[in-house]
Amino acid sequence: MSRPMRFSFLIAAALAAVSCGERNGGGASSEAAAPLTIEEQGRRAFSACAICHSVKDPTEPGYASLVGPSLFGVVGAPSAHLSGYDYSRAMREANLVWDDATLDAFLQNPQQIVPRTRMAFAGEPNVERRQAIIAFLKTLN
Ligand code: HEC
CATH class of the missing domain: 1.20.5 (Single alpha-helices involved in coiled-coils or other helix-helix interfaces)
Structure with a gap:
């Protein structure tokens, strides 16, 4: 060479x-x-929520409530959707339906959509992450 x-x-x-x-x-x-599918991306991003939210059906035996309500079946449901969970007054009186647009706005800035909510989460600024989380929430039913 x-x-x-x-x-x-x-x-x-x-x-x-x-x-x-x-x-x-x-x-x-x-x-x-x-x-990854968008639902799988959302499942990963949900790790930011999982410390406070179970995704299990609360009527199943062995369900353990965390700080927040289970998010099983939350998409399409009214705000304060779980009868067995002690919501803040703010959430009980919010009178929302958790459709795509409302969830997106709430996850971006919880305090703006439900002032004085007890959900201690600053918000997810990334729209793609919010969309992935919502796609994942839709699989919980
Ligand atoms: C630090 C704990 C905490 C974190 C982190 C958190 N949440 Fe929450 N979340 C709560 C609590 C507590 C409530 C009930 C709020 C109330 O009663 O005002 C709640 C309520 C909700 C509700 C309304 C449920 C219903 O039944 O009306 C949705 C939807 C929700 N959270 C989604 C999420 C998602 C998605 C994430 C992650 C991006 C997240 N939360 C992160 C604690 C948390």
């Missing part, structure tokens, strides 16, 4: 090593293999 050729071979090998390392970083390779 002539000198310049060997040099460019070394550069190519180094570049290949760098791009391999990138591809293996952060679990990106498995996402590339099977793109």
Whole structure:
């Protein structure tokens, strides 16, 4: 091999090593293999909600209430949808229906949509994340 050729071979090998390392970083390779559905993205984003919200059917045996109400069947339901949960007065009197638009507005800024709600969550600013979370909530019924 002539000198310049060997040099460019070394550069190519180094570049290949760098791009391999990138591809293996952060679990990106498995996402590339099977793109997540919007519901799966929402299930992941729901980890921000799961500390306070169960997604289980509260009428099933073994249901344990967390700080917030279960969100099972919440899409399309009226606000304060669970009869067994002790909602704030603000939520009991909010008189909303949890359709896509209302959920989106509430998840972006809970205090603006239901002033003095007890839900201690600042809001999800990213619209795609909110849409994914709502798609996931629709699977809970
Ligand atoms: C720190 C705890 C906490 C977090 C985090 C939280 N919530 Fe809540 N959420 C509550 C509480 C408490 C209530 C009841 C509020 C009230 O009575 O004013 C509530 C109420 C709700 C309601 C109304 C339910 C109904 O029956 O009317 C929805 C919908 C909701 N939360 C969705 C979410 C979603 C989606 C997330 C994540 C993006 C989230 N919440 C994050 C505590 C939380």
